[in-house]
Amino acid sequence: MFNLGSMFNLGSSNPVIGKAHVLIDCNKEELFQFIGDRLFENYPKWSPEVKELEKISSGSVKQGTEGRQVRIDHGRRSESKFIICAYEPGVRMVLIGNGDPFRCMYELQEINAGKTIKLTFTFELLEILAIMRPFEALIHSAIKEGAERTVQNIKRLVEQEQATKTPSVV
Amino acid sequence: MASEALFIVQKTPPVDDRPLWDVVIGLYGNQALLLAHHLNVFELLADGPRSSSDICEALKIRERPADAILTTATSLGFLSLKDGFYALTLISETYLLAKSPHYFGHFWDLIIENDQFHSFASLKKAILMDSPQSYGKSNIYHTHLEQAEVLKKFTTGMHSISITGAFVWPDAIDLSSHRVMIDIAGTSPAEAIGAALKLPNLKVFFLDFPQVCELAQPYIDQYGLTDRIETVGMNIWCDRWPTGDLHFFSNIFHEWPMEKCHFLTAKSFNSLESGGRIVIHEVLYNDEKTGPFFPAAYSMMMMAWTEGRQYSGKELATMLKEIGFEDIEVHKVFGYYSIVTGRKP
Structure with missing residues (x-):
């Protein structure tokens, strides 16, 4: 009822969240197919830090699908598992770490009568290891930059893909 | 035009004006109760009935x-x-x-001592700026000791309003299979105490800032639960929570905007064991968000003190579902409070 942390300056209540959005000229079905249905094909493309990626559950991508990834972020290798905890075609997809403290959200919103999609990406680091605490400010900034890079990469990739599909008018 | 208005005003309107009077008179009438408490009227009558003149003499008022x-x-x-x-x-x-073990008076004391937060001017500022008026209070305390004393009043106030309901919610659902409860940022360990006494096999970790944990310990000791409730000084937003199979949040979500509630819920989901349960203890709006008055007014209190507001059961249940919880239920518990609960698959 009383947020004592903020009232008495006992500690920060700012979670480590990186959030960015971008406008992409495409329809939501195409974009969701790129991000969601083809997640295991495309994720390393928009996030080049992902060096290995595999689906460890059976069937097509859906809520409950599990994956494993190996990443190299700033020279540091990490392996983690995740589960898709929300999968709403054309609307959003949410991945949460399975034993690892992170969550990623991809949310789609139609604008301009459906011709443009606002893609919002959010990355939440649910905890910071004690040994990383001195670098908290750097982590905040890296995650913010990472979110911005993610949406820009997705935009570039989707628009490139669309350009190759569209027959040229000569 | 003027004659038309004159004609209309002479007609009895379709509704009377009591609701308008209630708004004004409530401001004065409710203060009378706080004054009666502050002047010790109730303690004075603890030994038996008294006449008005007796009360006047004892309280030294006319x-x-x-x-x-x-x-x-x-x-x-x-x-x-x-x-x-x-x-x-x-x-x-x-x-x-x-x-009384159910004593509510410490909370009234807190409201009386901080009456600037429910003044018209303060609430107007909170509404216009969308900003709590209570943040950064520590700047006004001259010493660490002074700040610690005020912090203690807040934890005492929270204990005062929590301890009664703390013995009710654990009976609302079957929690007998749970072994380790994590009470997240409870301010007072009341809920941890209630759960530990109701569920004899439960071990509880009480997470809060170290300064709050220090104030919580005497309550835990007082109930003889030193071995079963362990305080863990931490920042819940960035530190790792101990492993548990029952996460409990009381009066936490209403301190924060939905985005931060989502973060805490996702952190809970991520940290809980499979089969683990989240319990959110809050005063809820109805699902249509048309009321009742109590949660609506409670949101005004949250405007003054925090970044949050009250939520409906539907809003919290939707949040749990979006994050991946299953078997989501909403139960009325004690007084104005309800719980919203879900299970991690």
């Missing part, structure tokens, strides 16, 4: 103000009047005597 306070308290059911003698009622005996 008959007119005594009459105003005592009549208001009687009209609201906090006192009874029989043959010229005022007496406690069940509600004042239960909640307004310091010796």
